[in-house]
Amino acid sequence: MSDKKPEEKEGPVQVLQTPVRLEYVFSAGQSASRLLGAMAKGKLLGQRCPVDGRVYFPSRGSCPQHGVPLDGAPVELADKGTVATYSIVRIPIEKVPLELPYVTVQVVLDGADTVLMHLLKCDVDKVHMGMRVQAKWKPREEWTSSVENILYFEPIDEPDAPYDSFKEHI
Amino acid sequence: MAELTAVIGIGQTKHAAKRIDVSMAGLIREAAERALADAECTWADIDAVVIGKAPDMFEGVMMPELFLNDAVGGAYKPMLRVHTAGSVGGSTGIVAASLVQAGIHDRVLCVAFEKQSESNATWALSISMPFSVATVVGAGGYFAPLIRGYIRRSGCPEEIGIQVAVKDRLNALKNPYAHLQLADITPQMVRDSPMLWDPIRYLETCPSSDGACAMVMAKESIAKRASKPVAWIHATEMRSEPTMFSGRDQVMPRATLDNAKSLYEKAGITNPRKEIDCAEIYVPFSWYEPMWMEGMLISDTNQGWKMTESGATALDGDFPVNMSGGVLSSNPIGASGLLRFAEAALQVRGMAGEHQVDGAKKALGHAYGGGSQYFSTWIVGSEKP
Ligand SMILES: [Zn+2]
Numbered sequence: 001m002s003d004k005k006p007e008e009k010e011g012p013v014q015v016l017q018t019p020v021r022l023e024y025v026f027s028a029g030q031s032a033s034r035l036l037g038a039m040a041k042g043k044l045l046g047q048r049c050p051v052d053g054r055v056y057f058p059s060r061g062s063c064p065q066h067g068v069p070l071d072g073a074p075v076e077l078a079d080k081g082t083v084a085t086y087s088i089v090r091i092p093i094e095k096v097p098l099e100l101p102y103v104t105v106q107v108v109l110d111g112a113d114t115v116l117m118h119l120l121k122c123d124v125d126k127v128h129m130g131m132r133v134q135a136k137w138k139p140r141e142e143w144t145s146s147v148e149n150i151l152y153f154e155p156i157d158e159p160d161a162p163y164d165s166f167k168e169h170i
Numbered sequence: 171m172a173e174l175t176a177v178i179g180i181g182q183t184k185h186a187a188k189r190i191d192v193s194m195a196g197l198i199r200e201a202a203e204r205a206l207a208d209a210e211c212t213w214a215d216i217d218a219v220v221i222g223k224a225p226d227m228f229e230g231v232m233m234p235e236l237f238l239n240d241a242v243g244g245a246y247k248p249m250l251r252v253h254t255a256g257s258v259g260g261s262t263g264i265v266a267a268s269l270v271q272a273g274i275h276d277r278v279l280c281v282a283f284e285k286q287s288e289s290n291a292t293w294a295l296s297i298s299m300p301f302s303v304a305t306v307v308g309a310g311g312y313f314a315p316l317i318r319g320y321i322r323r324s325g326c327p328e329e330i331g332i333q334v335a336v337k338d339r340l341n342a343l344k345n346p347y348a349h350l351q352l353a354d355i356t357p358q359m360v361r362d363s364p365m366l367w368d369p370i371r372y373l374e375t376c377p378s379s380d381g382a383c384a385m386v387m388a389k390e391s392i393a394k395r396a397s398k399p400v401a402w403i404h405a406t407e408m409r410s411e412p413t414m415f416s417g418r419d420q421v422m423p424r425a426t427l428d429n430a431k432s433l434y435e436k437a438g439i440t441n442p443r444k445e446i447d448c449a450e451i452y453v454p455f456s457w458y459e460p461m462w463m464e465g466m467l468i469s470d471t472n473q474g475w476k477m478t479e480s481g482a483t484a485l486d487g488d489f490p491v492n493m494s495g496g497v498l499s500s501n502p503i504g505a506s507g508l509l510r511f512a513e514a515a516l517q518v519r520g521m522a523g524e525h526q527v528d529g530a531k532k533a534l535g536h537a538y539g540g541g542s543q544y545f546s547t548w549i550v551g552s553e554k555p
Contacts, residue, residue, distance in 0.1 A: 020230045028300070064413075064414060087315045088367070089368075106315055117305050118303055147300075170323070
């Protein structure tokens, strides 16, 4: 609540500002706990669906399609992947460490069967579907149990992935 | 067999960026009283009230239905709140219809609203989660990559997004309730407007509006006594699916296709393009017109944009879409779905004014929400099903 005194003013009071602030506690559960714990060591752990064998990253502990727990051995993924689709953003948001315009991407990590939404640092005219990218990590001494250990993705010098290899993700 | 049900009254506010002349309660009353007057009934005639709005965080008011109980005439009557993200207006109409169709109530009022000026929906949609990185700004940030996916798959030219943006704003000029009134809009103006979330330009995006919509639904014995034409509900349908799973088609989700098939089956429609006279579809970004023409099985896959290109979806086309100006011209989010349903009903009642499609007998109302994961639709007709 604001402790500012209302200004005295002629005429009707039409609008008042009443700020609201909220912090909440996230109960990680086994799955996010494992994911975030591995992030602190610079590892990306996915989980395999026992029904169709697809690998989820990030995993929320269950398969949304089959309604079963993803409780098998975790699958370690590369920090490289392919851009399935993307957008170039030209309006600002707090917390994004890149200057405008920046690129948001849906990346299919090598070994995963889901897309990861992230940022891509590159010349915005160069971004395209099938582009190969790799994670840019924070300096090791700044790693915490957070997905924010990866700052953004960057293009790498590899030939584009063929459209058929990622088209189901767009 | 369900009770035959009709829309007997419709009301909406003038939609605007800021309605600081009214409170949230006042906004709702404006729409509700117009609906009651149209239905030729009073608050006392209403048996139950259904209210819908988008997430509470959009205005920062927790459970507004509590303090709005009196404003919506809910005191000492059954009152329900509905929430299904952006499709909530549609779902609110469907819940109200179901209460009559099930024979539980004779006359039900539904009201949906949003007073976006009171807070910041884009902020509310940009909250970061502990297991993902904050990358997305608002709904545009979420849908832009999917639109790009549609363009890649279908070969839809850039002009289509621009064409829809112009068409819907020209339709809005015929609708006195519409928020945006851009009399001088041209394709060049849309093309020159700032690119916000490439490929979505500023003028290819919906506005942020304050507004409300209300409808009164009644069972057959009441509806047939109405002095004005009514809109008979032929079918309603809803579907949902998870936001994310491996192999999910985010562009053309299974939920929309299942929803469309089931809706037409219930309504006895075998060829929607021929049998439906006009459609009011939830199009918050212009590209979603061709996308949902396909998602509603009105067009073949990857061909929806050809309906726009050929002028079929224009007000004088063979399948007019968004006669009211659509979400692109007015977007009080919680009410937006109900406004689509209301426009479909106005059309078959012959009461759509300047944006009336001549002789409209059967119309489709449509809403979607979340990450393209909630779908609410109905078919209404001038004649009983
Ligand atoms: Zn599964």
